[in-house]
Amino acid sequence: MKRKLIYAGAALMTMASPIFAQTPGGGGLTGTLNLPAAYLALGISAGLCGLGQGKATAAACEAMARNPGAAAGIRFSLLLGLALIESLTLYALIVTFIAK
C-alpha cells in the first residue's frame, strides 16, 4: 500500500510538468502564477501551523492539569514553542509581500 502511494505521488509530480509552460513574466518573483502560488503556500502553512500549535497547546494543557505546580515552566515552554511554530507561517506571509 505504501509503495502504491509513493508511485502515485511520483506520477502526480511528473504530470505537473505542464506548469513550466507558463508565460515567463521576467524571472525571479514576477510571473503569472507567483502570487496565487504564494497565497496557496500561505494557506497550507497556516493550516499546518494551526495543527502544530493545537498539538502543542493540548500537550501543555494536559501537562498543566497533571502537575499544577510546574505550570509556570510549562507555560513558558508552551509560549516558546507557539512562537517558533508561528514564525514558520510568517515566512510564507513575507513571501506574499515580496511576490508581485
Add this chain to the structure above:
Amino acid sequence: MQAEELWSTALFNRFLAGPLDAFWNALGVVHDPAHPWENWLTMELLVVALIFVLFAVLRSQLSVETPGKLQLTFEALYKFLSGQVHDALEHGSNKYLPFIGTLFIFILFMNLIGIIPGFESPTMSPAVPCGIAVSVFLYYNYMGVREQGVGKYLAHFAGPVWYLAWLMIPIEIISHLSRPLSLTVRLFGNMFAGEKVTLTFLGLTYLVVPVIFMGLHVFVAFLQAFIFMLLSTIYIAGAVAHEEH
C-alpha cells in the same frame, strides 16, 4: 511600500535633511534626496529618547527604604530578566544581562509605541528588526570568541565527533546564518501583520472588532519582545557554553 510621512518625519525632513542626505550618499544608500528621514528612523530615535528620559527619572527616584511604584516595577522587570538569563546560562553570568535587558526593553517600547495614534512602530519596517538581529549575531559571536578563543570557538562548529565534521560544518554554518534571518522575519512579520490585520478589520467592521485585534496586537508585541530576548539568550548561551563532561 510608500508610507505616509509622520509628523516627526516631516519635522526631521524639514530641518535635518542635509546631514542625513550626506550620510546616505557616503554609504551609497538609495534614497529620496528631499526626504532622507524615514518613519522608522525618527520613531526609533524617539523611542531611544523616551527610554533615556524614563531611566533618568527612575534613577533620580531610586531609594532603598521607600521604593516608589516605578522602582518596584523595574525591580520586578529586572528580576524577571535576570531569572531568564540565569536559567539559560547556568554559570549565572550577569555579564550578558545589560545587552539582553536592553534588547527586551528597546524592542518592547518600539512595539508598543505603534498603538498610540500618531506614532508608528519602528519594528514595522524590515530595517529595524534586521539591524537588531545583526547586532545580536555579531554580539554572540564576539562573546563566544572572547570566552573560548578563536580556535576553540570555530572547532565547536565541527560537532561532537571529528569524523562527522564534513557534515556538521555546512549544517552549522547554515543554521547560524539563518538565525538573524529568522529573528528579523519573526519580529517584522508579527508587527507588520498585526497592524495590517487591525486596519483590514477597521475597514470591514467599524466598531468593536478592530479593538479585539488591537488587543491581540498588544499581546503579540509583548510576546515577540520576550521571544526575541529569549532566543538571543539561548544563542549567547550556546556560544559561550563550556563543554561539561
